[in-house]
Amino acid sequence: MTKRVDAIVVGGGIHGCSTALHLCLAGMEPVLIEKDYAGRHASGVNAGGVRQLARHIPEIPLSIRSMGIWERIEDLLDDDCSFESHGQVLVAENQAELEVCRSRVAELNALGLTHEELIDAAELKRLVPAVADTCPGGVVSRRDGAANPAQTTTAFRRKAATLGATVCEGVAASNIRQLDGFWHVDVGADSFAAPVLVNAAGAWAGQIAASLGEPVPVETVAPMLMITSRVPHFIDPVVILRGRKLSFKQFANGTVLIGGGHLATPYQDRNETVLDWRSLAVSARTVFELFPVMRGATIVRAWAGIEARMKDDLPVLGPSARHKGLYHQFGFSLHGFQLGPGAGAVMAELIVNGGTQTRIGDLGIDRFHPSTL
Amino acid sequence: MSTPKREAYDVVVIGAGPAGLAAAATAAEAGLSTLLLDENAGPGGQVFRAIASTPVTERAQLGADYWVGADLVKAVRASGAEIIQRATVWSLDRHIEIGVSVGGVSAFVKARRVILATGALERPFPIPGWTLPGVMTAGAAQTMLKSSALVPDGRTVIAGQGPLLWLLAAQILRLGGRIGRILDTTERRNYLAALPHAFAFLTSPYFAKGLALMREVRAKVPVVSGVGELSAAGDGQLATVTYLAGGRRETMQADLLLLHQGVVPNVNLAMAAGVEHRWDESQLCWSPVLDQNGNSSIDGIAIAGDGAGIGGAGAAVFRGYIAARAAVEALVPASAAKLTPMAELRTGLVHAERGRAFLDTLFRPAPQFRIPSGDTVVCRCEEVTAKDILEAVAIGATGPNQLKAYRRTGMGPCQGRLCGLTVTELMAEARGKSPQEIGYYRLRAPVKPITLAELAAVAKTEDDVKAVVRG
Numbered sequence: 001m002t003k004r005v006d007a008i009v010v011g012g013g014i015h016g017c018s019t020a021l022h023l024c025l026a027g028m029e030p031v032l033i034e035k036d037y038a039g040r041h042a043s044g045v046n047a048g049g050v051r052q053l054a055r056h057i058p059e060i061p062l063s064i065r066s067m068g069i070w071e072r073i074e075d076l077l078d079d080d081c082s083f084e085s086h087g088q089v090l091v092a093e094n095q096a097e098l099e100v101c102r103s104r105v106a107e108l109n110a111l112g113l114t115h116e117e118l119i120d121a122a123e124l125k126r127l128v129p130a131v132a133d134t135c136p137g138g139v140v141s142r143r144d145g146a147a148n149p150a151q152t153t154t155a156f157r158r159k160a161a162t163l164g165a166t167v168c169e170g171v172a173a174s175n176i177r178q179l180d181g182f183w184h185v186d187v188g189a190d191s192f193a194a195p196v197l198v199n200a201a202g203a204w205a206g207q208i209a210a211s212l213g214e215p216v217p218v219e220t221v222a223p224m225l226m227i228t229s230r231v232p233h234f235i236d237p238v239v240i241l242r243g244r245k246l247s248f249k250q251f252a253n254g255t256v257l258i259g260g261g262h263l264a265t266p267y268q269d270r271n272e273t274v275l276d277w278r279s280l281a282v283s284a285r286t287v288f289e290l291f292p293v294m295r296g297a298t299i300v301r302a303w304a305g306i307e308a309r310m311k312d313d314l315p316v317l318g319p320s321a322r323h324k325g326l327y328h329q330f331g332f333s334l335h336g337f338q339l340g341p342g343a344g345a346v347m348a349e350l351i352v353n354g355g356t357q358t359r360i361g362d363l364g365i366d367r368f369h370p371s372t373l
Numbered sequence: 374m375s376t377p378k379r380e381a382y383d384v385v386v387i388g389a390g391p392a393g394l395a396a397a398a399t400a401a402e403a404g405l406s407t408l409l410l411d412e413n414a415g416p417g418g419q420v421f422r423a424i425a426s427t428p429v430t431e432r433a434q435l436g437a438d439y440w441v442g443a444d445l446v447k448a449v450r451a452s453g454a455e456i457i458q459r460a461t462v463w464s465l466d467r468h469i470e471i472g473v474s475v476g477g478v479s480a481f482v483k484a485r486r487v488i489l490a491t492g493a494l495e496r497p498f499p500i501p502g503w504t505l506p507g508v509m510t511a512g513a514a515q516t517m518l519k520s521s522a523l524v525p526d527g528r529t530v531i532a533g534q535g536p537l538l539w540l541l542a543a544q545i546l547r548l549g550g551r552i553g554r555i556l557d558t559t560e561r562r563n564y565l566a567a568l569p570h571a572f573a574f575l576t577s578p579y580f581a582k583g584l585a586l587m588r589e590v591r592a593k594v595p596v597v598s599g600v601g602e603l604s605a606a607g608d609g610q611l612a613t614v615t616y617l618a619g620g621r622r623e624t625m626q627a628d629l630l631l632l633h634q635g636v637v638p639n640v641n642l643a644m645a646a647g648v649e650h651r652w653d654e655s656q657l658c659w660s661p662v663l664d665q666n667g668n669s670s671i672d673g674i675a676i677a678g679d680g681a682g683i684g685g686a687g688a689a690v691f692r693g694y695i696a697a698r699a700a701v702e703a704l705v706p707a708s709a710a711k712l713t714p715m716a717e718l719r720t721g722l723v724h725a726e727r728g729r730a731f732l733d734t735l736f737r738p739a740p741q742f743r744i745p746s747g748d749t750v751v752c753r754c755e756e757v758t759a760k761d762i763l764e765a766v767a768i769g770a771t772g773p774n775q776l777k778a779y780r781r782t783g784m785g786p787c788q789g790r791l792c793g794l795t796v797t798e799l800m801a802e803a804r805g806k807s808p809q810e811i812g813y814y815r816l817r818a819p820v821k822p823i824t825l826a827e828l829a830a831v832a833k834t835e836d837d838v839k840a841v842v843r844g
Contacts, residue, residue: 037775044778150778158769169771228825229786253781272647274466275818277481281832288829295829298822300786 018344066342230254390418392678395693507611524550577728754785
């Protein structure tokens, strides 16, 4: 039997869940379809960075919009998502890197953006006392922080369901088609129809877009993370490096998360990844050099989540260039977690109001022409 | 003690218990380059622990079955297999690459075939107070006994059920240790349920040995049967054990409580590699899905011994021979002819497994000792109670992996070894689903923790690595 709803959201990552929630807040009744369970892939297993720092300029307005939601996330979700704001610090390991930081901050300031601040060695040492003495400075974004990604995605799903969203987990959306102005999607034996379809299927979204005649240059990647045993508290902000692939965060319980974008081999059809320990060893060596206090810590677990990365590292966010009622929200390219709350709010505005005050014009799917594929 | 001599082997066997010893000897004798990696100081696994070094010299004290291990060790040492003790395998993936740590140095080796012989773990026994100092597993006590001849001499209580419990009690007594009481938790209804399997058991190798062991122990220790409730208490240290049996509740003073309710396959490495597992309803545990030669769902990974499903030491030896013979047939078919024929090995396995169904039924642990309630701790690493888990289920946690978003169960240093089965069964009961539907933690490497410094030291150029290997 076909069930009529106001919108069909495909994908139960933080983006799909956030969009479903914001549609509910706008008075709509969406269905959320997730082939596994909410937060099973990248949204639930990423580093949890809530970061405006070092973003591509076209997505900064969306990031700032999102930050506003993060700062009152408990009001929205009845769950604190373990969000903590101790800032994020980009560390320059030498003068050349510091110069790159200086011109980046100047560029942002010229655009009227002030969330990134250049810092010298003294301020760096104050913010991150454990960092190696040789680092000459860096950039800080003081309102940034981190949250628990699985807890956050789950909280979005739970709140959406509480407000009336139908959540279907464990069965994939199939047979997506448009009939007489309605989008129809099968979920096992059930079928849903709605005037609106949101493609927020993460690593699987590229296939959906292509099947609807909008192929984009996207690949499936699996960034790796590892976590250590508990060590005494020694660092508050999240730290990322300018020159090398590393992100670094200590949780309240003392465990330390080490990431930075080294990739595992994804086996998307099996929901599996095979870790590349030689690359993780490079991350370990970087930490070893930069944070002597970490040398005796043990690695307890390493993992990788499957997600989509666009050729230009920018997400696809906005209406379809071909079909009425179709919206895309995918391809967040290893930095989508912080954007989730804001992107859902923006998507709901696009759907309900037909437009948004948040500048997302550079993120549309129409930026890809056949010649760029 | 050094890392593996080569970067690649025909066969790598992980674990030097009965299955691993048999498998490595067979593969190496057939001419395959074979590496045997084992975590302990000497070969033998748990059942033949310290077989080459035990200070216990009076053979009868550990029993004749224990000394069978000596022949297996002799065979593997003569076979030409490279054997590395104190080698911790911390990673295995579907590309058949193995991460191994030896003496604080890690290396990666490739294999054409891996035979996992990682054995068994003791089933969790989550009763109130089980995390108190002074409460330990029978297996841990047996390890001390075999490797150091250490026996308890305070007020000791042994509680639980299963063959290992009686064997341990006998070994403690023979070495001069004292046991105050044995609290047998075997459910009375299990005796009836096991009856249909009794004939096979009566004609199995277990029967006579088991009966003799129990008679030996009962002659020296008071045994309380039909224990249906059990708890430990004390202020920072075990002081008392309370139990309910035959309608009577009794509290007794105790310095040491040894708990045991059977063993389950140690599946962590196989699961982390991505091998498919299924819930085994008769043994109440996860077991790998295997073909008759022990081959798993991943091409190139076979599993032998108790890690393939609990079968005991005798069956483990045959499973080791079978898995290794299958590897030889696949890699050097010409050499297989000089090995024991497969049909003969299978017959041996059937004989060794005789009586297992009886034991599984008789010693099926009671629900109240598998599925705790209230404030009883489930996850020791993160101190999560049964009540905490049920609350998370009530607000939407559907399985062990989703539970991590609410509670950090299974994310501590033990990576679920001590809580995984409990969490699965507890959530299954709470949600009215089968354990198979509920699933298990997604396990990942490192299967055993390694230090950051050790991992950092691996980050060399390819040329550096080769120079070290050749030197």
